[in-house]
Amino acid sequence: MPRTAEIAGAGLSGLVLGSRLAQLGWDVRLHERNPELRMFGAGIWIWESGLRTLETLGAYDQATARARSIKEWRIADQNGRPLMSRFTTPSDRLLLPPRADLYEALIAQAQKLGVQIETSSLATGATADGTLQMEDGRELKADLVVAADGAYSRLRESISSTSWMDFGTEAGIRMMIDREPGDPDDTIIEYWHGPRRLLYNPCTEGQDYIFLSAPVSDERAAQVPVDRELWAEQFPRAAHLVERFAEASRWDRLVNVRCRHWSRGHVAVVGDAAHAMPPNLGQAANTAFINAMALAATLDQERDVPTALARWEKENRALTDHVQWWSYLYGFVVGKCPERMSGVRARVLKTVSGTKQFQTGLNKGARHVPAGARTTATIPT
Numbered sequence: 446m447p448r449t450a451e452i453a454g455a456g457l458s459g460l461v462l463g464s465r466l467a468q469l470g471w472d473v474r475l476h477e478r479n480p481e482l483r484m485f486g487a488g489i490w491i492w493e494s495g496l497r498t499l500e501t502l503g504a505y506d507q508a509t510a511r512a513r514s515i516k517e518w519r520i521a522d523q524n525g526r527p528l529m530s531r532f533t534t535p536s537d538r539l540l541l542p543p544r545a546d547l548y549e550a551l552i553a554q555a556q557k558l559g560v561q562i563e564t565s566s567l568a569t570g571a572t573a574d575g576t577l578q579m580e581d582g583r584e585l586k587a588d589l590v591v592a593a594d595g596a597y598s599r600l601r602e603s604i605s606s607t608s609w610m611d612f613g614t615e616a617g618i619r620m621m622i623d624r625e626p627g628d629p630d631d632t633i634i635e636y637w638h639g640p641r642r643l644l645y646n647p648c649t650e651g652q653d654y655i656f657l658s659a660p661v662s663d664e665r666a667a668q669v670p671v672d673r674e675l676w677a678e679q680f681p682r683a684a685h686l687v688e689r690f691a692e693a694s695r696w697d698r699l700v701n702v703r704c705r706h707w708s709r710g711h712v713a714v715v716g717d718a719a720h721a722m723p724p725n726l727g728q729a730a731n732t733a734f735i736n737a738m739a740l741a742a743t744l745d746q747e748r749d750v751p752t753a754l755a756r757w758e759k760e761n762r763a764l765t766d767h768v769q770w771w772s773y774l775y776g777f778v779v780g781k782c783p784e785r786m787s788g789v790r791a792r793v794l795k796t797v798s799g800t801k802q803f804q805t806g807l808n809k810g811a812r813h814v815p816a817g818a819r820t821t822a823t824i825p826t
């Protein structure tokens with residue numbers, strides 16, 4: 446008899462975990478509270494760890510068909526003077542697909558692997574014996590119950606797991622803009638000016654992805670539609686991008702979540718529900734993929750689910766804590782810096798970013814090989 450999993454949340458984490466468990470022989474059902482499976486359409490950074498996950502699941506080709514392959518992630522001051530560069534290599538990749546492409550590829554692959562996806566299916570709680578409680582009154586019993594219901598998870602609370610939630614002092618605005626000749630096609634440029642940031646990302650042949658961030662208290666910067674005059678004045682080197690800023694943009698508060706524990710009995714918490722972090726390193730979803738792969742691998746080796754879940758956390762939490770800490774630190778350096786300190790910040794970053802410790806710390810999660818991952822070359826067709 447195949448083992449069974451009920452997963453609440455058909456976001457990126459729920460889909461990756463569901464597909465991986467199905468590949469390993471599990472009978473999986475995903476519950477999505479929304480009536481449709483839809484993803485907001487900006488871009489997303491997928492590092493080596495995430496790409497290897499997609500390759501293993503068989504979702505790589507579709508997810509990355511339109512994605513730009515990134516050679517350099519550059520941080521610059523508002524006048525374009527470089528402060529840090531992070532280069533990629535063929536074994537340390539960064540691709541930038543539209544989120545919707547990634548999401549659709551994961552849905553298609555999950556369905557191919559036999560994962561059942563129920564929409565308009567709201568989970569309201571979970572109990573340690575492996576029961577998922579649904580709004581319609583159903584009590585679904587499974588070997589494994591998973592809370593993959595995002596940063597504001599309500600399921601996490603049923604196993605009293607939230608240890609710390611910081612609603613963030615920074616907000617981010619995302620949008621897609623039309624590409625124009627001359628826009629870099631393999632370089633991400635992140636401009637810093639005091640606590641404000643403008644991030645240019647080449648995404649597809651026709652569109653670039655823009656991310657803006659500023660302190661939540663910065664009312665002018667948080668305006669949607671975006672105050673073009675402000676951003677052009679703050680970032681003169683990116684004024685040609687600001688002219689193209691779209692009306693359709695989205696504002697999000699950048700939250701941090703830490704859990705006391707990632708599991709209780711037969712219930713596991715994954716993805717943003719377990720470890721949401723601000724998108725400063727572009728590694729939150731990649732970290733969720735690493736943990737989903739590790740969870741499936743541990744369950745494959747260890748039949749007793751509570752024992753497997755405890756081992757999974759023990760073996761994987763340190764890497765997640767590391768990535769989350771770096772993301773938090775990075776956000777602090779970007780978002781808490783008064784304009785008058787920008788020169789000092791620039792000098793410090795230029796000095797430390799060249800050190801081996803900094804490079805290792807920054808990239809540990811991005812370069813991690815997920816448990817059970819195979820590259821395209823080794824996956825049988």
Ligand SMILES: Cc1cc2nc3c(=O)[nH]c(=O)nc-3n(C[C@H](O)[C@H](O)[C@H](O)COP(=O)(O)OP(=O)(O)OC[C@H]3O[C@@H](n4cnc5c(N)ncnc54)[C@H](O)[C@@H]3O)c2cc1C
Nearest residue numbers: 454456457458478490568594595716717724727729730731
């Ligand atoms: C501005 C921004 C930029 C980012 N950029 C990057 C990046 O470049 N690279 C990267 O790796 N990460 C990035 N991230 C982080 C990444 O988006 C998240 O880590 C990832 O989407 C989390 O996926 P998830 O499935 O855990 O949660 P979610 O995406 O929140 O999915 C949760 C799902 O569960 C559903 N749900 C919620 N409650 C219930 C319930 N009770 N019952 C049933 N269903 C429910 C929701 O409708 C949703 O579909 C970024 C985040 C932000 C805010």
